[in-house]
Structures are given as structure tokens and as C-alpha cells.
Amino acid sequence: MPHAPIDVGPPHAATVVSRVQESPTIFTLRLHLDDPDAQAAFRFAPGQFNMLYLYGVGEVPVSIMSDPEEHDIIGHTIRALGRVTRGLSALQPGDRVGVRGPFGRGWPLQDLGGNDIVLVTGGLGCAPAVSVIHYVLRRRARFGKLVVIQGVKHADDLIWRMQYEQWAKLPDTQVLVAASEGAAFWPWHVGRVTELFGLARFNPERAVAMLCGPEGMMRAAAESLLGRGLPETHLYLSMERNMQCGVGRCGHCQFGGAFVCQNGPVFNWAEVKDLLGHRGF
């Protein structure tokens, strides 16, 4: 039987090219699809996700963190938490997984030229945002200021610390990081990330904000940004729900009338604000 399209059929076999331990529980797998044509044809937008399949165990949705212009690799940063992700964390280069995707709607990067870009991320929410940062930095002249706000529970949870330090040195780039619990030599804020929102320097009339992280944090960020005059239409957020099929069929990721796996995971604020914060949706 010929292979169905990658998103609706069975997964494509992929090989782990490299594995990096980012923190005690967070790791990054870089994958290469075994079928060279499928790898060459694989295109995604930052903010989209794949379903990663661990042999004999099952699938998990994971956002794609690699650069969309890196055509020979698919990168995923994963926290080892459940049955599948703990198994994935044990993989080594040369091991095989399955990949279906990419799924859903990514960040609206095509339409953002000329704007200041404000990224607010919490915890591992920085993974889907890091490809946005790379995207902006690679096309620096098209964008205004870049503001990166990242919150973590503990200072040790901050992955890619060197990158944050490097980004902080770039012109027109502001990096604000907060850890609820600090550690020795922690150069950034100790406290809640919400305390940093007021420090962000951007022009609300021509800025676009993208939020990814715990919903409480995203709601606080939205309130602050909208309070500073950012139009609702310029506010985007990435939602997380129980995606199982990726194609809007299995029903688990529904958020009101939306299938997060298809209509999201990136939504405009206006699309989700009514239900966001309603426990149970």
C-alpha cells in the first residue's frame, strides 16, 4: 500500500540524529526522516507541532523548535514527564521514532513586518518561541524592536541560557528573564515574570505580541499588554490541549468549538478570550 500523506496516514520513520540534555528533565532530539523525499518535502511554520511516535508505546504532540529553513532536520525540545516522553528521553542517536505532521496553525510571521515583536513565554513555552526568535533575527531589518520575556519556576529550569545572554547583547533587543526561585550567579530577576511586563520597551501601536506558556501567565501578560494599548488583533497565543490525532478528528483537544490541533495551536486573542480562564474548557 502506498504511503498516505504524512499527516493523515501512519507516521514516517525517522532517525535520531542528535540528542542534547538541556536540563535535568528537558532534552532536545534532532530528527531526520528516513525517506529522503519526505524529509526534502517537509515544511513547517514556527508554532506548528508534530506527533512523535515511540515504538510500541504511542504518540505525543510536540512543537517544532528547529529553524523552518533548516530543511534536513526536525528539532523537538521535550520535557520527560509521561510514558512516551520518558521513553523518548532514553533514545540515543541512531534510534528510530515515527513522525506525523506538521499540524495546526503557526505564528502569523508572514504578516508582521515593520512591527516590534514581543514574546512572552513561560517554562517550556520558550521552545515554540525560539524558532520565532531565530526567524526574526535572521530577517532583522524587517522588524522593529525584539522583546523576549521568559519566566521559569527555578533558575535551573532556564534552558538555552547562553542564547538568552547573547540575545540580550544585540541591538534593539531586550531580554527579560525571571525565575521564581533564583540560584547563585543568576543575573536576572528573581520573582514572578508578570513583574517584568512593565519594563518591556515597545511601541504598542505597532507591535505584535506572542504568548506561550501556562494559561494564567498568558492571561496576565495579555491584560498587561492590552492595558498598554496593544490592539487585541495584535495579540496571539499558543494553546495546549490533549492532542491525539492532530487532524481534528479524535475530539480531545476541543476548546469550545475549536479543534486546537487544527484551528490552533496559535490563536488570535479575540478567538479565545471568552473561554480562556473558564475552568473546564
Place this chain on the structure above:
Amino acid sequence: MFNETEHTVFLPHDRLGALLAAIRAGGWQCVGPRVEQGTIVMAPLAEDEDLPRGVQAEQAPGQYRLGTDAKRRHFAWANGPQAIKPLIFAPQETLWRVARDADGRLAFETVMPDAPKLAVIGVRACDLAALALQDAHFLRKGRTDAHYGARRAQLFLVAVQCAVPASTCFCASTGDGPTPTVGYDLALAELDEGFVAVAGSAPGRAVLHALGLAEASPVQIAAAREQGDAAAAAQTRRLPGRDLREALMARLKHPQWDAVAERCLACGNCTAVCPTCFCHTEHDIPALDGASSRHEREWDSCFGETHGHLHGFNVRPDIRTRYRQWLTHKLAGWHDQFGRSGCVGCGRCIAWCPAGIDFTAEVAALTGASGGSGMEER
């Protein structure tokens, strides 16, 4: 049925077997009503098997009892717990399998179902409306579900007008019954002396043609039409509107959600018997020798603990939020997704709820509508 352009014929009761034979001659296996475990189930019919006659299904909240129809009709029962859904959206099936060789290489392959030509005898207008909604979900353009689609393409549907609605029925208020109007290959309306029959497709016309039946008389057609109108008028339950989206989404904090959560057992019976519920899980079943694994899907329920599971927390940790998810998806989310409500008024969720929760009564309580529920029966 009853449109002016379609040829309407009369099928005497004693030629029902000939109809099934003509369908079989067209290559279809027949699935139809059979009395099993105290209910009407849709089961494969043996070649010489007669359809049950004189059976009625008395339904009430939390109750389903077979009774007797004095007129000895074949289809004097409103419905059983299931009809079309499990025949094409399989309760459990393998989607694909993967083999692993000694070097760890993975080879994936789709596993397609065996999908024989299947005729379903005795489906109701609500079942056809539900099927249209399942089609909208599983056969969305560009996202066609191959497994569902393979079985769907093989269906031949013989619909029957509901003349004896159950107390749990409310299809008249959802606009989906009791007389079938679209989506069938053949439609029957059962009178005392036989059936008024009409085709709704080319295969249906061919089957009727093979039987060489006489035209139905204007009196018979009028009787069938009136019977449908009477069945609609006899329904005691109803929904207070066909688009309750705004009304329900404005009442997400209504105390009735707490009240229903006190009674709901979160057993998932309602979602299992609902002909439009489509949620399913996907999981792996690895072979014992470790050399292969099957990836399966299985019906799931939004009342289950794992439905809203995310790492670290559960989106819907309690019955209140799960019942609200089910009801608001059915009557609000479906409008966003498919342009109409996801309820076709079959009443199965009322009859098969072990706690006797009445969907229409809950909606009436939530929306403040009056006279919506036939509560006087409880």
C-alpha cells in the same frame, strides 16, 4: 419521502422478505433489527430470518422495556441503543501497524478494514441526520478518514418512518424526524396492510424496480403522511430551539451544572449511544515478541478521566465540567464546527442514562425555557 417527483409504491407485508432478497441479490449483506438482551439491536440477518413483528420499545429516562404492538407491525419501536454509528465508525479498530527489524528500523503500514457491502434495514430519520453529521466530521474535504470512508461507501440504507415515537424522542423539535426526508436509498412508511415505499438513490430505485410493485394509492400515501404528522405531534419532549449556542455559552456558571453533576455518574453511556459523538482515543498494542505494534483507535468519552488529560493537570477534573463539555459541545460547539446542533433528538442519552438524566430537562433548566421536557412523567 413523499416528494412529488419520486415514484411511490406499495409493498405488502408478505413481500418484506422479497425486498430483503432483492437487496441481497444486489450484493449487500443485511443488518437489521433483532431482539437481543431485551432490546432492539442492529445485527446481521440470516437469509431466512424474519424481522421481529409486534415489538414495541417503551422508553423513559433510565428505562428501556420491550412491549407488544397490538397491530403486529415490524417497526413499531422507535429505536434501539445503536443504529448506524458502530457499523461505520468502528468501536475499536486498527489504523496502522509498525514492524521493527533487528537493526531497529521501523516500517509503518496502513491497516484497512474489510468493508463488505452492507444494507441497514430500519434506520430512522434521526439516524440519517446523525449520519450526515458523522459524514461532515469524518469525511471533511482534505481530511477524509479512510477507515470510516471505506465502510461508508458500502452502505445501503433502508429508512423507516417512525410511527410510534418513544417518550424520550424529540426529533420533531430538532427538525430531524420522524419522517425521513434525505439520505436514504429506500424509505418505508409502515401501514397496517404493508409499506409505502420510495427510493432515494439509483441503487434504491433498482431494488424497487426488481420487485415490480404496484403504485401506492393516494389514500395510502395520505395515511403515511398523516401518520408522520401524528408521530411528531405525539412527542412530549423537545429542545427549546435549534440554535442554543448563545443561550448556553452565556450560562457557563449556571447552578444547574452543579445540580446535574450531583446525579451524573460520568459513566459515558450517553456518549456511547449518541449517534453523533465522535471522540476516540488512539493507543498502541505491542506484540508480545516485540517485533511489531498495532496502533488502534477506540471510542472515547468526554466523561472519562483521561479525555482532558494534559501533563501536569486535567482540563476537566470533575463531573460538572465534563457534563458541561458534553452538552455545550453538542448544542454549541457543533454549530461552530458543522453549522448545526449535534443533537438529532433520538433520545438515546435519556433512555440509556442509568441515572435517568433527561437531556431536554437539563437544557430547559439551563436556558429557562418552559415546557421543554415532559417532566410530568417522572
